[in-house]
Amino acid sequence: MTSEPADVIGPLHMRGRELVDATGRVVLIHGTNVVNKSEPFLAPLENGWLGPQDFAEFQADGFNGIRLGVWAAKLMPAPGVIDTDYLAEVAQVIDTLTAQNLWVLLDFHQDVFWGMPSWATTAEAAALSPTAPKEIEAAIGWAANYLSPRSLQQWNDWWAQVPVSEGRSAIDLYGDGVAALANEVKDETNVMGIDLINEPFPGDKFFECVTSCGGRYRQAEAMYTSLTARVNQAAPGLAVWWAPFNIGEPFPDTPAPGANVGYTFHAYCYDTDGGEPVQPAPAPSALCDAVFGSVFSDAHSVSTRWNAPTLLGEFGASQSPLNATxxxxxADEYLMSWMHWHHPGTWPEVVRTQLVRAYAQATAGHPVSQHFDPATGDFYFRYQPDESVLAPTSIVLPAAQYPDGYSATVTGGTVTSQANSGRLTVESDQGAAEVRVHVQRTAPEA
Incomplete structure (x- = not known):
């Protein structure tokens, strides 16, 4: 088996619910988050983060995308002030990732308002306790601090657009940084857009959002519309991604935002930031099946209603295989792209076998269905070819899943890659209405 670089030909653009590369192929992304939450608040270009060893690992695993954390507090140290040196450092990392044939999603990251500029917190919020009730923290860990008095007030002020400097709200000033980043990357061919804010929180409407969050979503829609306009002005054509609250029905009354807007969501359920590398008991498995089924169904609904692409921006973060299985x-069933959380990280084999998988990274036509079985290595893929697309369909086959090679059976097309290549390429037969691909592991020699 050979290991091949990702088949990435930018720029990437949105076409209805699909991501499409410069050749016209429909793209699926399998990648990882790389978010540095301490100085310099950007992943360094060194082994352990984004160095030669990491790039070799990404290639061997078949990854073709990175969700790169950008720190608003670093980018915007004071109201109306942009740290241009930090912008240049972000651009340098993007250039390096581009040279490694990786798509890049820029993620304005925050957790419990950590990552937001200090000036975005009003004096009223700053005076409150940052600690959640102990019984809630014991139940759900660090994320309980979203329910601390300070966090609730920070988010209430954020959505109410309370002025924080010279009559301007935190959202308005935050838009300065979003626009500056968009302008900096507008000519970067591998940037697939900006994730405008990581895991926005509804503040004191959290429990209300379990059943109905329409009022808060109207405020979120206003924020996203404003930030999207800033991006469109700075970098016409650059995609943006809108994220929901991590509770309740997403964007229930929000109309389609228009071109170049995608929907990104997160999916967590069991033993986040912990867990054991064993198959979980039936009860949590059933619970998480329901949770994940609902989250993906909601994402599909928003994607259909908006006619927009969907990206699973975070999942995993556990030694348990349940969050990855x-x-x-x-994601295969819904033909959705994904970014696992997180690199750097050490994941047990029961998790890695779910992440390192066969998939169609670029399809010369319209994908119909995709299925991969990590236990057997069987991979099935169907697509409707588009003869106007001249580049071949490109399928990732990681060596870890095919240690002794593979055989590929194609109906309606022809394999054009070398035997046991980590990148299986297929060209459709003239006039074929559908192409079917079946990949099987080669059995080890006795």
Missing amino acids: RTTQL
């Missing part, structure tokens, strides 16, 4: 299965 059902999510990757559902």
